[in-house]
Amino acid sequence: MNKLKLMLVVLLTISITACFPSNDSAKKEILLQGRTMGTTYNIKVVATIEQVETLKLHEKIEAVLQQVNQQMSTYMPDSEISAFNKSHSTEPVEISVGFARVLAESIRLGELSGGKLDITVGPLVNLWGFGPKHRPETVPSDEALVSARARVGLHNLHLDGRQLSKSIPNLYIDLSTTAKGYGVDMVAELIEVNGIGNYIVEIGGEMRLKGFKDTGELWAIAIEKPILDPSGVQRAIHEVVIPKDNAVATSGDYRIYFEADGQRFSHIIDPATGKPINHHLVSVTVITPSSMTADGLSTTLMVMGAEQGMEFAQQHGLAALFISKTEHGFTEQFTVKFKQYLK
Template identity: 60%
Template sequence: MRFYKLAATFIALVFIQGCFPSNDLDKKQVHLQGITMGTVGYNVKYIEMPIEGNKQIPAQKDVHQGIENILVKLNQDMSNWIPDSELSKFNAHSSTEPVEVSEGLRRVIAESIRLGELSEGKLDVTIGPLINLWGFGPESRPEKVPSDEAIFQARSRSGINNLVLNGNMLSKGIPNLYVDLSTIAKGYAVDLVAEYLDSIGAHNYLVEIGGELRAKGFKHTGELWSVAIERPVTTERAVHQIIIPKDNAIATSGDYRKYFESDGQRFSHLIDPHTGKPINHKLVSVTVIHPSSMTADGLATAMIVMGPDKAYQFAQEHKIAAYLISKTENGFVEQSTVNFMPYLK
């Protein structure tokens, strides 16, 4: 069963390389792979922990099962595709009375609200009705342009200010509010897996889920992890820029992979909450580096919705490590914030 239709579409930081050798070389590197969220692939690489006294090293199969358990639980908590998931039940709850939510859902909702306020509504996890209306959600519809009236009606069912979290009690300001966490939950999944690896003593790893990444420490060769930002074109997959994230997460949001065309016009899957329509500007890719993959995920989405000028100003103002790519008649134009420059190779 699918999880987030948006999740496996637009982030492609996939070319994993290395640099900066350390003095601790040739340890065993474990590579675990699988599928989560229905169609989203994941890759986890970690350096096998050294034997310390009588401490037992977790077997690879046990680590793999631990990761699977985390992802299954997250899927059951936050999927819009599973009818009996915790989030689906909340969406179906047609009341403004508070509902107690799990710690995981609370964490993601709390960060969604914080980033929604920080971005002045450009990140809004309540625009599920608009995502569905445009055919990019679990309620897929024919690829046609919705009417202004249909957009107005969908917008009336949204608004991050209508989502209220008090401790672990979550409530709606309007009974038919619909929450879609696809812009942030995949990053949270990366964080959970990274936290799990740290908890078992694996402090050198790279976690990738559907293109979202979080790195720590070194590869088995003693080199730092390095990652390639994909060139934002639909015709090929090529490296645009190599970065060295160090002990951080990386998230990229772009509109060049998932879209539909109608009457010769291209419509992105990225919806501006303020207009109810797909974005239509020159900014095609935003990469954010942050200690939290969940936060990087949300910030990258908010910024690409803003457009090039506002996004760059927003990133500079809030000291965000961001790398923006805009498409012009003369090719691509890149902008790096001051906080991003130390990660450029």
């Protein structure tokens, strides 16, 4: 799935004291780690080692993430989404509950944003060299752009319950803007079903948190300063937030890009132009209860740009932080709803 958003939000080792700390000495922060969706995952649960081992929690997490990959990874040729993309049939097919859930939210966000989030934009992502095909980093010709754009359009995708169909045979869908967040949500739900109420789940930078640390303190998250560095070596903290029982997702264009003829081309494609975004907004962070929704919204707002994105976020009551690049460094603006989470 290897979503083209690297870890833009990093977990801090700092915390703030909660109003009613709970310190059960038998329960500690247990770290569960692994790889999934072309990236890493880091999960902390406040529990006893015996509880985690008895529940076989790590094995259950691995199974859930494998299922998400099998449903929605465009990098797996035998995944559910790959089978749909390869098929040229326009007849409805029955899809899994998870696949349908992510599609429904992706379509909702696409319609809500006037097409700024478009999960059929995959042909353009591939054309610009940022998809699973990894094409050469060159600027596409106008003819190639016209050809690819003819295959794009959310109106060509139809979801009715679990019945999925397409209007054109070569429609290609890519859920990289929402599926990783969905994976975070699924792991969080699994942890809660197993009786653990204090945790932090992080997959490739997308997060969902609940409860407290083992010290009785609230989880604190650092938002990274959007420094242009494709290697990811240069890192600095821009802001610290206390999300409480919420999900956090950040989208940015400063890690994945290529340069040609002195111009930098972002991996984030604007469906309206078929080209990488070209504005001063470099990072957007969204806080919502669902990681899948935060994931999709952060990309949506990045495509919109600072002015339109801020207007959209305010209109829909979103908690969002915008960081823009200027000649003298960075400027930030945030919605009224986001302010409550600032440390």
